[in-house]
Amino acid sequence: MRTAFSEEFTPELTVPVEAEVQGKIPIWLHGSFVRNGPGSHHGMTHLFDGYAMLVKFAFKNGSVKVSHRYIDSVAYNTYRDTGKMQFSEFATRVSPLKSLWLAFLGIVASTGIGPGIKVFTDNSSVNVLPTPDGKQLLSLTESVSSTYCIDFDTLKTLGRLDHGDGVEGLLTTAHPTLLPDGSLINLTSGFGSHYTVVRQDRTTNVRTEIAKVPLKHPPTPSWIHDFPVTENYAVVPETPIFFNTKAAIFGDAEYILFDWKPEERTLLHLVNLKTGAVTQFDAPPYFAFHYINTFETADGSSLCFDFGDFGDPEIVRSLSFDNIRSIQRPLAASPVLRMTIPLDGSSTIATVQPLMKDDDSYTYCELPLVNPQYKTKEYRYAYVVSAKTPTFFGNALSKFDVKEGTTKQWHEAGCIPVEPMMVPRPGAQDEDDGVVLSIVAAAEGGSFLLVLDAKSFEEVARAQLPHGIPHGFHGCFVPAN
Numbered sequence: 001m002r003t004a005f006s007e008e009f010t011p012e013l014t015v016p017v018e019a020e021v022q023g024k025i026p027i028w029l030h031g032s033f034v035r036n037g038p039g040s041h042h043g044m045t046h047l048f049d050g051y052a053m054l055v056k057f058a059f060k061n062g063s064v065k066v067s068h069r070y071i072d073s074v075a076y077n078t079y080r081d082t083g084k085m086q087f088s089e090f091a092t093r094v095s096p097l098k099s100l101w102l103a104f105l106g107i108v109a110s111t112g113i114g115p116g117i118k119v120f121t122d123n124s125s126v127n128v129l130p131t132p133d134g135k136q137l138l139s140l141t142e143s144v145s146s147t148y149c150i151d152f153d154t155l156k157t158l159g160r161l162d163h164g165d166g167v168e169g170l171l172t173t174a175h176p177t178l179l180p181d182g183s184l185i186n187l188t189s190g191f192g193s194h195y196t197v198v199r200q201d202r203t204t205n206v207r208t209e210i211a212k213v214p215l216k217h218p219p220t221p222s223w224i225h226d227f228p229v230t231e232n233y234a235v236v237p238e239t240p241i242f243f244n245t246k247a248a249i250f251g252d253a254e255y256i257l258f259d260w261k262p263e264e265r266t267l268l269h270l271v272n273l274k275t276g277a278v279t280q281f282d283a284p285p286y287f288a289f290h291y292i293n294t295f296e297t298a299d300g301s302s303l304c305f306d307f308g309d310f311g312d313p314e315i316v317r318s319l320s321f322d323n324i325r326s327i328q329r330p331l332a333a334s335p336v337l338r339m340t341i342p343l344d345g346s347s348t349i350a351t352v353q354p355l356m357k358d359d360d361s362y363t364y365c366e367l368p369l370v371n372p373q374y375k376t377k378e379y380r381y382a383y384v385v386s387a388k389t390p391t392f393f394g395n396a397l398s399k400f401d402v403k404e405g406t407t408k409q410w411h412e413a414g415c416i417p418v419e420p421m422m423v424p425r426p427g428a429q430d431e432d433d434g435v436v437l438s439i440v441a442a443a444e445g446g447s448f449l450l451v452l453d454a455k456s457f458e459e460v461a462r463a464q465l466p467h468g469i470p471h472g473f474h475g476c477f478v479p480a481n
């Protein structure tokens with residue numbers, strides 16, 4: 001099978017190796033691009049499953065060195081040592097009997113009688129962030145207790161992070177937002193009565209509660225993978241995709257772990273990050289994994305957030321390997337929408353409108369990023385995985401101009417790129433002055449690192465990698481000191 005969906009274990013590369021570069025990597029690009037994602041899909045049934053491997057590209061003087069290393073989670077080490085899964089992943093389940101036993105242990109653990117009993121996977125494969133001193137990385141996933149501390153230089157796993165702050169909630173998002181004051185905004189949830197919006201100190205990792213937001217249907221939370229944040233507000237989006245409690249054990253809900261109830265529409269909880277006040281807004285039903293960007297309008301009257309709307313969670317099912325490897329349903333469209341929430345008290349209804357011009361090439365938008373200096377601010381350009389149709393998978397990269405509604409696209413037949421990381425040029429004045437980095441699974445096998453000019457969206461360089469890198473998720477760029 002192709003590199004993107006490979007079942008082979010990618011070998012570790014603990015000693016950085018200089019990659020062969022075609023073209024010219026800008027000399028100003030000095031620092032490291034690190035990305036999290038599965039190092040293998042061996043034994044897994046879904047693209048979201050697979051044990052975490054960090055891939056690092058260190059740029060200096062126009063050259064790039066690559067290294068990769070698995071995160072030493074209990075889930076990964078058990079699997080490597082025994083060849084058997086100990087814990088269920090997102091869609092790949094251990095046997096029903098084992099699931100029941102783990103659920104029982106979970107109940108025991110929740111009583112406090114059996115603290116330390118490990119029930120859920122600690123596979124920390126979704127995102128990665130640097131610590132403020134640049135010496136460590138934090139790997140992130142949707143379980144609070146599965147954040148790992150990683151040595152930045154060697155990618156060696158140092159240990160699990162214990163926030164030690166008593167904030168409730170087993171679940172979180174792997175998409176905290178970094179605010180200008182240096183804090184991180186995130187939320188937790190669980191099978192209780194509320195979501196908790198928190199501010200995390202990046203030095204101590206202690207989280208402070210900002211607001212409790214009531215669940216629409218306690219104890220069943222909505223699945224929140226990412227959420228909109230600005231300097232003054234967070235939006236807890238209760239879209240109508242709800243956890244199915246039975247499926248948490250057996251994974252047999254309509255959409256793997258979730259039920260879809262579009263008749264319930266969407267409830268947007270607007271949280272004032274300064275006061276903790278919560279206000280609710282009605283919105284149409286939608287399904288999105290990620291938000292492109294969120295900002296308050298210059299006159300302060302509205303908050304806007306942009307996203308690719310899949311319409312329903314069918315995309316979650318279509319990312320199963322059954323579909324990817326054999327059925328190959330056509331890719332679900334996710335046109336870009338802008339949601340506007342009034343901040344002036346004029347209405348309790350949020351409105352939605354299309355952002356891009358009506359054209360085939362705009363219909364798929366996933367793994368979106370913006371220039372990090374424009375995150376939480378009014379912006380013009382987004383960089384996304386897109387599609388050149390017909391296809392069953394995101395097979396292109398696009399630069400969206402959300403003011404004009406136009407796009408530029410990079411596509412090479414048979415290639416599968418992932419999240420395009422925009423790195424601004426130091427001292428840049430223009431929003432799109434910089435490069436875009438993406439790991440691409442090549443048509444002929446193997447992988448390369450693609451470097452695009454962020455303005456023209458044309459290739460300036462590619463670096464051939466020693467090993468193929470399976471399809472992965474999110475990353476960060478850490479400038480050199």
Ligand SMILES: [Fe+2]
Nearest residue numbers: 225290473474
């Ligand atoms: Fe994500």
